[in-house]
Amino acid sequence: MASPTWWPTRWSPARSTRRSAVSTGDNPLARMHLDSERAVLASGLPHTFLRACSFQSNVLRWRDQLAEGDVVRAPFPDVPVAMVDPADIAAIAVLALTEPGHAGAVHRLSGPEALTPPEQLRLVGEALGRELRLEEAPDDEGGAAGTDIFRHHPDLESEVQDTVPRLLGRPAGSLRAWLARNREAFGQPPTA
Numbered sequence: 001m002a003s004p005t006w007w008p009t010r011w012s013p014a015r016s017t018r019r020s021a022v023s024t025g026d027n028p029l030a031r032m033h034l035d036s037e038r039a040v041l042a043s044g045l046p047h048t049f050l051r052a053c054s055f056q057s058n059v060l061r062w063r064d065q066l067a068e069g070d071v072v073r074a075p076f077p078d079v080p081v082a083m084v085d086p087a088d089i090a091a092i093a094v095l096a097l098t099e100p101g102h103a104g105a106v107h108r109l110s111g112p113e114a115l116t117p118p119e120q121l122r123l124v125g126e127a128l129g130r131e132l133r134l135e136e137a138p139d140d141e142g143g144a145a146g147t148d149i150f151r152h153h154p155d156l157e158s159e160v161q162d163t164v165p166r167l168l169g170r171p172a173g174s175l176r177a178w179l180a181r182n183r184e185a186f187g188q189p190p191t192a
Contacts, residue, residue: 037049046103046104047103047104048096048097048102048103048104048105048106048107049105049106049107050089050092050093050096050107050109051106051107051108051109052084052089052108052109052110053081053082053083053084053108053109053110053111053156053157053161054081054083054084054157055083055084055085055086055089056083056084056085056086056111056173056175056178056179057086057178057182057185058083059083059120059121059124059175059179060185060186062074062121062124063185063186066124066128066130066132066186067187070125070130070131070132070133071132071133071134071135072121072132072133072134072135073134073135073136073137073141074117074121074134074135074136074137075136075137075138075139075140075141075142075146075150076117076139076142076146076150076151077116077117077118077134077136078116079116079117079150079151079154079157079158080114080115080116080119080154080157080158081114081115081116081117081120081150081157081158082110082111082112082113082114082115082157082158082159082160082161083110083111083115083120083175084109084110084111084164084172084173085111085172085173085174085175085177085178087173087178088109088111088164088168088172088173089109091164091168092107092109092163092164092167092168095167095168107163107167108159108161108163109161109163109164110159110160110161110163110164110172111160111164111172111173111174111175112160112164112171112172112173112174113160113174113175114157114158114159114160115175117134118134120175121133121134123175123176123179124179124186126176126179127176127179127180127183127186127188127191128183128186128188129188139151
């Protein structure tokens with residue numbers, strides 16, 4: 001039976017990859033990722049874990065607020081995040097499944113720079129041709145997992161890794177480039 005398209009583990013006859021998270025804290029999200037990694041380990045199958053920082057596509061969480069105006073409320077405005085392009089995660093997964101040398105590896109994935117939410121929002125504004133402003137929201141609006149990750153283990157999300165350029169032989173995709181390719185998600189035509 002084929003696994004559903006949303007299932008985060010992809011199987012091949014010889015090996016599997018599991019997209020996981022960098023967080024090792026004590027929160028429901030981290031436990032879910034660690035439990036799924038343990039299940040893959042218990043299967044005995046050759047595997048590769050892809051532990052990714054927050055995705056660049058997470059800026060889409062602001063889409064509804066942007067539809068209402070130029071102010072975005074967000075918690076953790078002082079915490080830089082080395083957001084990774086989802087296309088880079090996919091490219092590393094393909095590499096891990098099709099090339100030798102990745103069995104048992106844990107690849108930490110990040111984007112090329114760590115940006116705070118105000119810096120992320122500035123890039124969103126540039127891509128949309130709008131002047132946007134971030135209004136700080138209380139940390140508890142980020143939930144227990146967010147508070148654990150961004151307040152207790154911020155280094156896990158802010159450390160820029162060399163994995164993408166080292167494995168793919170090209171720079172990691174930038175948030176600016178992701179935004180240019182995905183403007184239509186904000187109701188704007190893509191740019192070249």
